[in-house]
Amino acid sequence: MGLRRLLVVLIATALVVAVSYGGLWLWRQVPVNELSRVDALQQVRVKGPFQAVSQRQVEEILLPFLRRGFLTVDIRGMQEALLRHPWITEASVSRRWPRGVEVAVSEASPLAVWGDDKLLVASGALLPRPEGLETGQLPELAGDEEMVERILLQYQALAGLLTTRDMEVRRLTFDDLAGWHLELVSGVELYLGHDELLERVNRFLTLSRGVLAPHLEKVARVDTRYSNALAVQWRDLEKTQ
Template sequence: MSEVPLLEKPSKGSQFYVGLAFFMALIIFLIIGVIRLNAWLEDEQQAPVQNIVVSGNRTFIDDVEIEALVKRTQSGSFFELNVDETHKTVEALPWVYRASVRKRWPSGLEIFVVEQTPAAIWNSDMLLNKNGDVFNAQISDPAVVKQLKLPSLFGPGGSEQTALQGYRNMQSLLDSTNLHIVEMFLSERFAWNIQLNNGIRLNLGRIEFIDRLQRFVDLYPLISEQDKQVDYVDLRYDTGLAVGWKTAADQV
């Protein structure tokens, strides 16, 4: 009777090395997978930002400009795009007052913007928003400026909010009439001068300029009854005022 050879069980040592080899192979496989996935994620062609949606009420903000700016400053894949940096870039645009940015899976970007609200032209070359903050944006179309009816304010640096508040207080007083401030000048010594839509210039001085403007409003019906055209009114008096009349040459 022949004997059947018995299979020897693998030793514990050989089992350990087999398991170790399997574990090492698994680790290598995972590392290769992570490297390839990371390379894929970094490849703009594999996961580009395909759709940028700009929302919010806007008149002067250019959606195309925002899209081009984001793609130029945040080149890379959807996954690599830095939302915080994009937010800062968009808010740095002159006409953007506030912005929020978020990714939209799988390849979109949503940008919500709050546009600056222009309140006045400042020193001929800049704009003031409704809070009296300067923003360096130009309105290239004169027709748009005329439509917005923005007053022109002039003053020393740092006086923007004072000038805007002074303008608002004076215009509020003039709202009961058909007069509007088209230009306002605030000197280095904080003396107020304004020009009205009818061409009359008012010198209000440094102090009590609201009371002095009220004096003009009270006396304007009497002044306007004169046959001559008013050039300027000097209100820098405790009582009364001085009127400068246009000459015949000025009226031509």
Template structure:
């Protein structure tokens, strides 16, 4: 009878167990090193955000304000810093219109800001930017001159863009006269009332207000020939206008 192959399991010698022990030790060391590396990356003292680079045309925002805000709200390390959260925090600043944020290897942060450009004071306590968006920011004492040059616009909520566009269109007509709108009121029914820098008040009504203002511009030289001071001009007529003259008390 021929010999059959042996079915016994191969004998595991000392080398197998040494290799197994070595493999386990290597895996433990790798896990330990990974945990230490993760802890190191989370430790701000080991990998801090060393520099914050801020760019963009800035007039109302101080770089230190942005840096203080980022370091206060994102106190972790460079690796743990949340770029998207930082972007939202910076864009939430009153004077920031848009912002972009990205990391700069190995330990920096780049922030580019587009500042709000105030175009008008809205309802006495807010500002409108150049796009007609309202934002809640304060003009400090250094900006009082700019504040005095901004028109005061008043209107119902949601009419910001309509009000600003109407102001721009009407001011462009008045530029030839040298007059400026200092206050503009847009009623709930969208009737337009203006006050000019010479104290004259204009009532333009709800419809065809641009044509009515053009009528005022055309007739202003004739009205100005009167030896009286204008108090108001009512232009809510198909043709012509009504002029209210200042009394001696008002003129004084």
């Protein structure tokens, strides 16, 4: 029983710590006379992954609403305001008796880097790149923004085909003149032309498991735009065979 009571005390203490930041933040931002009402808000808990959206950004969105009392705070307005942030996909706001509000947000999932200042998310939308968000493991996609849906579909098809570590997609771009250009995690570049991408990549994969297998570390570029052949440029020899 002694151990159980100790655990209960520790859990209760942890809960107090979890809500204290919201309470302190609210008291510092709102004039004391506005908090003197019987139904004044005293605790605000904000939960979320806080990767693309910071906790401070969420608090700034909520602040205009928190000058209302517990009973009169605009729950729907808070939720709608949060959902106007481009990176917030879901938001729930609820009262917590006796004088608290609990907020939880979900963020869009970044799928790829797009150019210097945008990220492509799973929904297919291009969103502004949040400052400080780590994107080192994400592939890079590029092309005309009007083609974002097509480029995403091609990336998803290639990602399903290229599943081993060195063969994963690092960068996929499309240019009207040159067509598709693919760079693998291993550093190998493939020129794929304008059509039959999966067939051309499959042709390269077949050779990479066969005659090219002992020499893959030396391969710099592969041009697959020939009907029945591949042109290989070596890293060290710098010549095409």
